[in-house]
Amino acid sequence: MAQVLVVTSGKGGVGKTTTTAALGAALAQQGQTVVVIDFDVGLRNLDLVMGAERRVVFDLVNVIQGVAKLPQALIRDKRLDTLWLLPASQTRDKDALTSNGVARVIAELKQKFDWVICDSPAGIERGATLAMRHADAAVIVTNPEVSSVRDSDRIIGLLDAKTEKAEKGGRVDKHLLITRYDPLRASKGEMLNIDDVLDILSVPLIGVVPESEEVLRASNVGSPVTLCNPSSAAARAYGEAARRLKGENLPVTIPSDKKRLFTRLFGRRAA
Amino acid sequence: MRFRGRSYIAFVLTPEAPIFDWLADLDAWIARSAGFFVGKPVVLDVAGLSLSKDAIAHLIAELQTREIRIMGIEGADLLDLGPELPPLLRGGRAANGPLETPALRQETIAARAAQEPGSLLLETPVRSGQSIVFPAGDVTVLGSVSSGAEIIAGGSIHVYGTLRGRALAGSTGNPRARIFCNKVEAELLAIDGYYRTAEDMEPSLRSRPIQAWLQGDVMLIAPLN
Numbered sequence: 001m002a003q004v005l006v007v008t009s010g011k012g013g014v015g016k017t018t019t020t021a022a023l024g025a026a027l028a029q030q031g032q033t034v035v036v037i038d039f040d041v042g043l044r045n046l047d048l049v050m051g052a053e054r055r056v057v058f059d060l061v062n063v064i065q066g067v068a069k070l071p072q073a074l075i076r077d078k079r080l081d082t083l084w085l086l087p088a089s090q091t092r093d094k095d096a097l098t099s100n101g102v103a104r105v106i107a108e109l110k111q112k113f114d115w116v117i118c119d120s121p122a123g124i125e126r127g128a129t130l131a132m133r134h135a136d137a138a139v140i141v142t143n144p145e146v147s148s149v150r151d152s153d154r155i156i157g158l159l160d161a162k163t164e165k166a167e168k169g170g171r172v173d174k175h176l177l178i179t180r181y182d183p184l185r186a187s188k189g190e191m192l193n194i195d196d197v198l199d200i201l202s203v204p205l206i207g208v209v210p211e212s213e214e215v216l217r218a219s220n221v222g223s224p225v226t227l228c229n230p231s232s233a234a235a236r237a238y239g240e241a242a243r244r245l246k247g248e249n250l251p252v253t254i255p256s257d258k259k260r261l262f263t264r265l266f267g268r269r270a271a
Numbered sequence: 272m273r274f275r276g277r278s279y280i281a282f283v284l285t286p287e288a289p290i291f292d293w294l295a296d297l298d299a300w301i302a303r304s305a306g307f308f309v310g311k312p313v314v315l316d317v318a319g320l321s322l323s324k325d326a327i328a329h330l331i332a333e334l335q336t337r338e339i340r341i342m343g344i345e346g347a348d349l350l351d352l353g354p355e356l357p358p359l360l361r362g363g364r365a366a367n368g369p370l371e372t373p374a375l376r377q378e379t380i381a382a383r384a385a386q387e388p389g390s391l392l393l394e395t396p397v398r399s400g401q402s403i404v405f406p407a408g409d410v411t412v413l414g415s416v417s418s419g420a421e422i423i424a425g426g427s428i429h430v431y432g433t434l435r436g437r438a439l440a441g442s443t444g445n446p447r448a449r450i451f452c453n454k455v456e457a458e459l460l461a462i463d464g465y466y467r468t469a470e471d472m473e474p475s476l477r478s479r480p481i482q483a484w485l486q487g488d489v490m491l492i493a494p495l496n
Contacts, residue, residue, distance in 0.1 A: 124400075146418075150399050153417045157398030200435070202396055202414065 002110035005117045005245070006135040008159075010151030012122030014143045015179040018215055018225070020119035021049045022235070023139065025224035026242035028083035032114040035074065035084040037105075039131035040121040041096060044088035050077065051222025052085050061089040064101030070108050079227055084113070094127035106134045124158060132163055137173040137245070140203060143180045144192040149200050152176075156203060175206035177241060182211045183255050194254060207241035209234050210255035281312040281342065283363070286330065288320060294333060301337055306406030306425040306443045308339040314360060318346025328356060338388075338407070389426070396432065397422065406443050418458060427451070437461070441485075450483040451495070465490050 007020045017040075024036040038046035041061060047053040052075045058068035063086075070086075077083035086109075089096065109116045120131035132138065138159050142152045159172045166172060178197060185191040198205060209215070214232040218225035226235045226242075233255060240250055286293045301307065315334070317327060331341050343360040344352060352359055389408035396414030397403060403410060406425040415432030422428050422436070425443040430452035441448030441463035448462050455476060459468050462485045472492060480495040 150418050153399040154419065157401050157420075160395070160398070199433070200415070200417065 002113055003115050003245075004106060004110065004134050004136045005115060005139060006120055006132045006137075007117060007139045007141060008120035008128065008132055008155050009122065009141040009148070010124060010128075010155040011143075011148045014141050014148050015209070015215075016122070016141050017045045017049050017119055018219060019139065019141050019177060019179065019209075019238070020046060020117055021224035022218075022226045022238040023242050023245070024083055024115070024117050025077075025080060026226040026235075026239045027115050027117075027245070028077070028080040029226065029239075030242060030246070031082070032246075033082045033084075033112070034115045034117060035086060035109050035113045036117045036119060037086040037109075037131075038088035038119050039097075039127050040119065041088045041127060042090065042093045043121065044090050046119050047075075047085065047087045048222060049219050050085050050224065052077070052087070053222070056087045059087045059089040060105065061092050061096045063105055064096070064098060070105065079223075094121070094125065094130075097126065097130050099130060099133065102130050103134060124154065128155075129158070129162055132159060132172075134164055135159070135172055136165065137175065139175050139177050139206065139241075139245075140201070141177050141179055142197060142201070144178055144186060144194070144197055146192065149192065149197055153201055156201065174203045175241075175245065176201055176203040177207050177209065178205070179209040180211045181208050181255055205252050206244050207237045207252060208254050209237040279312060281314045282308070283314045283316050283345065284334075284339070284341075285316045285318075286320065290320075290330060297337065304406075306338070306408065308337070309407065309425055309443055310445050310447075312342050313339055314343045314345055314363070315341045315357075316345045321348060324353065324356070327352070331356065391424075397436065399436070418456075424448070439466075440483075446485045451481075453480050454478055455481045455492075460490065460492070462490060467492070 007016050009016050020036050024034045028034045036046060037060060038044050047056055055075050058073035062068040063070050063073050073086055075085045075087065077085065106116060118131045118135065121127040140152050140155060142148050156174060159174060160166050163172050178194060182191060186193045194208060210233050212232060212234040214229050215225050215234050218228040221228060225232065226238050229235055237253065240253060244250055315331065327344065327347065334341060341357050343357050345360050345363060347359055391405045391410045393403065393412045397412055397416045397420045399417045399419035401420045404423045409426035409429065410422050410424040411429040412422065413431050416422060416430055416434050416436040418435040420436035421439065423439045423442045425445060427449045428438045428440045433454040434452035434457045436457065437459040438450050438457060439461040440450050444463060446463040450460055450462065456478060457469060459466055460483050462483065465485060465488055467490050476492055476494060481492055482495055483490055483492045
């Protein structure tokens with residue numbers, strides 16, 4: 001049975017698109033068939049992060065309006081043959097999405113894939129509500145700072161009210177992914193620490209992705225970080241998050257302060 | 272010993288025959304302004320209805336189920352209403368101008384939890400942007416109330432988690448309402464229209480269990496332990 005997963009946050013710039021690409025690639029690496037859908041009509045980016053921007057012919061809006069068939073719009077990843085992309089349109093806006101059209105596309109994708117991952121736009125308007133509408137599960141991407149946490153809280157409320165599952169009396173499974181975490185700044189109190197965020201949001205944690213140059217580099221070369229540099233801390237955090245999404249029970253690795261680790265190691269050697 | 276007289280303004284309800292239809296109209300009105308009569312002094316004017324003692328008792332019981340408590344009866348033909356019924360009032364004068372009735376409230380957000388008369392229990396956290404409006408009585412939240420969320424209750428508010436949003440108790444004009452929470456980081460506390468923002472609160476109370484209540488027109492906040 002296919003799982004529909006929405007990657008959402010409320011606030012912009014916290015790493016939804018990066019996360020969608022990284023989790024999609026990680027699940028595909030683990031043998032699942034995955035399609036990632038860009039719901040950010042008008043401001044599409046997932047194609048860039050996936051490195052498929054030069055191969056876009058048809059998009060989500062074309063499929064919804066019946067201009068193209070779904071298989072014509074799907075783009076297969078060059079590195080992983082079980083990973084597919086359904087891009088957004090850059091020239092239209094979110095009003096081009098209809099709720100019937102989105103429902104039809106998701107239903108069709110559910111027939112073909114193990115995972116349908118929807119990359120939500122920022123905000124709580126039409127694009128974001130349509131992206132979460134059919135979700136079975138949600139990954140809430142949060143940065144450890146107050147504005148991002150409050151916006152995530154708002155989104156969690158909407159997931160409990162505005163999704164198809166919630167309206168039928170069910171519950172969308174919610175997972176919290178903290179990105180851009182800097183253990184040094186958190187220990188100095190310049191950033192919220194993990195416990196504070198968990199206390200405010202009270203949603204189970206699926207992973208903590210450290211602030212890392214690898215993530216930026218991966219975006220710039222158009223490759224999900226889990227493919228571009230699988231040994232990096234960020235890629236490992238995404239890989240573990242993907243395994244947890246599949247139901248594996250792993251403890252969450254909290255990035256620690258490297259400097260302190262080094263001094264401890266040196267301290268031991270000196271003694 | 273000295274006895275003093277004092278006059279108050281009370282709402283006067285004037286039922287019209289047929290009583291059954293009048294009650295239906297009242298129900299429709301209450302549905303739009305739930306909890307409006309809770310805790311308010313109400314007098315029943317039965318002049319011109321020539322109701323028997325039993326009929327008056329029945330009418331008062333009907334009103335009681337709608338949370339309207341009758342403090343006195345006016346215009347009854349019977350001189351002795353007996354000890355079970357509220358006392359007969361005489362010499363009432365009309366108050367200046369009509370009493371303030373609430374304008375049609377905006378649609379209150381349907382509370383998801385099961386509603387019981389007089390209290391609302393929420394087992395899930397109240398998230399940012401959610402507004403829980405419950406004029407009919409107390410609201411109890413087992414989880415936390417997030418920053419940017421609000422609880423508006425006709426009665427008291429109890430939060431067993433952290434209160435980070437806004438809590439407005441006694442919203443239907445009840446100065447006896449209180450706010451209790453296990454950990455206060457509220458943006459705003461209000462009781463019967465008197466309010467305090469986070470900035471006016473004693474910093475030493477932050478993150479502690481507190482209660483807030485009204486003394487005259489001053490809101491007091493004190494730790495619970």
